[in-house]
Amino acid sequence: MRYSSFTQRIGGEGARAWEIHHRAVQAKRRGEDVIILSIGDPDFDTPASIKQAAVAALDAGDTHYTDILGFPALREAIAAYHRRMSGQDVTAENVAAVSGAQGGLFVSSMLVLDRGDDVVVPEPMYLTYEATFRAAGANLIRVPMRPENEFHLLPADLEQALTPNTKAIVFATPGNPTGAMFARDVLEAMAKLAIERDLWVIADEVYAALSFGKPHVSIGGLPGMGERTVTINSLSKSHAMTGWRIGWIVAPKELIEFAHDLGLSTQYGLPGFIQRAAIRALAEPVPEVDQMRDAYRRRRDAAVTTLNQVPGLKVHVPEAGMFMMLDVRGTGLSAFDYALRLFEQTGVAILDATPFGRSAEGHCRVSFVVDEKSLTEACRRIASFTNSLS
Template identity: 55%
Template sequence: MKYSKLVERLQGKRTAAWEIHHAAQQALERGEDVIILSVGDPDFATPEVIVERAVSALRGGDTHYAEVVGRLPLRAAIAKEFARQTGCRADADNVIAVAGAQNGLFATSLCLCEAGDEVIVPEPMYLTYEASVRASGATLVPVAVDPSRGFHLDCAALEAAITPRTKAIFFATPCNPTGVVMPRADLERIAQLAVLYDLWVVSDEVYADLTFEREHVSIASLDGMAERTVTLGSLSKSHAMPGWRVGWAIGPKTLMEHLGRLALCMLYGLPGFVQQAALTAIENKAQIVADMREIYRRRRDLMFARLSQVPGLRCLLPEAGMFMMVDITGTGLSTVDFTWQLFRSQGVSLLDASAFGETANGYVRLGFVVDEKRLAEACDRITTFVAGLDGAGRRDG
């Protein structure tokens, strides 16, 4: 039997990167002592006030079809919070609720792009960006970001990648995997290019509430950008709700109408009890997010302090989020060998960051997704593993 070419466009190295994570999950299910730092799934329980709202909604019978684009109170709350954070004028008609920001990215790509178009994406990029762009028939054009500059964008290189076929610029700020927060000056330059060349911008801001030292700026708030920007958001990371699958896209009303028709075919809306829980999450956002941000800051500082002392490793201090990039080239191992040998010998799973793009070759990504005691133990295991190497990637003895 034959399959469509879409199947081929959805495959590749980026989507195969999860193999080590799946192996770690299977080991954990077998009762093995493993520490999984390879995925951004927070160890926190979803805050009780959110859970109780969902339970109450279930018991109240909110188990029927709900509005495909999201109920008006939820969309209005998302728009109000977005306007408060960015200063952008937005209302419920500018918002569609979707099952996670990744679905928002996928649907947006299908609505904006088609065969023959090019989409510029700074690299390293989140693993599913490429498949999402290619599903529309468009071509993804990666723009390398220099690790020596802390993985910050080279705006000149981005401009040089623009051609008559360029339709959009996609990026994440804060970025997964690097933890980089784009400074206002870089966003202003992207905005100038978008206006000059009449481009769409898709800004993935899932980690916007988890910034540390650097201020998060939404590009939609800049002059001339609201009408050409799609902003993606989610409750997964900021509220410890990855399994609830609550995300959204914010953009021009006409585009949201197109996304709504696509959602009708693909998703048919979020469950009503989940929407009630999401509304409660937004209503209680200030305290929930502040607490989680501080926990992630402590975990970041712990791991950076410990692993920065390990000969052969070079850590980059993330400006936001729940991940840290570590340069392991000093160990003499490739990233594939490092991650798998570490997992097999010490039971710690990290992700080979080269899956996010060749710019990140030589780096691994680890997540601050277990408590501080287990993170400290993971650091000890990594230290032991690296100390057992001879500098050429061979085990001593």
């Protein structure tokens, strides 16, 4: 049978990155002694008050069709949250609720990009970016963020990557897989380029609430950027709600109107009880959010302290999030071989970061979404394995 060309555009090259992770998941299901540090799924449960809001909504019969862009109360709550995070003056009319940040990326690409457009993306970048923007027919132009610069973007590299066909700049801050955050002066330089060349900016801010002290700056809040910025966010990481699939985009009103039209033929609105839970998460303080962020910071510090003492390894200290980049070039192994042998010999699963971008070659992504005891044991095994290579 013949399939559409669309099926070829949504493949991408990132599938190999998950090979070791999938093996680890299967081994864990068999009861084997494995520690999975290869995925960004929080080990924390969704805070009880948020779950209770969903249960109450279900008990009240909230099981019917909903507003395609989200309940008005949810859109208001998201707008208020975004104003607090960014300083950008937005209202509910600038908001569309979507099925997670990944849904937001897909919606944004469909509404902003056309076949033949160039989209400039700093890398290392999240694995789904390639397939998501190729789905719209766009070409990815990669901008290196080099390990010697702690995976921070240099504005000169960004400007050099722009082409006459560039339609948009896409980036994540804080970043995945690096945990690096874009400084204000970098975002101001990016904003200047976007305004001068009439470009869209798609900003993935999923990890913004998990900063370890460095101020998060939202490019949509900079002068002249509200009219050309799509900001993507979700509750998946900040509130340990990965399985709820609730996210949003904040964008100019006209783009949100187009998101409504797209929503008519795709998800046709999110479940009401999930929206009620999201309202609870955003409208009132949730103490567990700060507690989770503090736990991630403690885990980061402990892992960095241990692994940076191991000859052959170097940790790039993340400024936010739940991942860190581990430079394994000093071991003499490729990142994939290092990760594969580590798993086969110790049961610890980490990701070869090379599929995130060429700048990540020789690095592995290590998550710290396990409890402190398990993370300590995982680091002990990583150190023991690395020392055995000498």
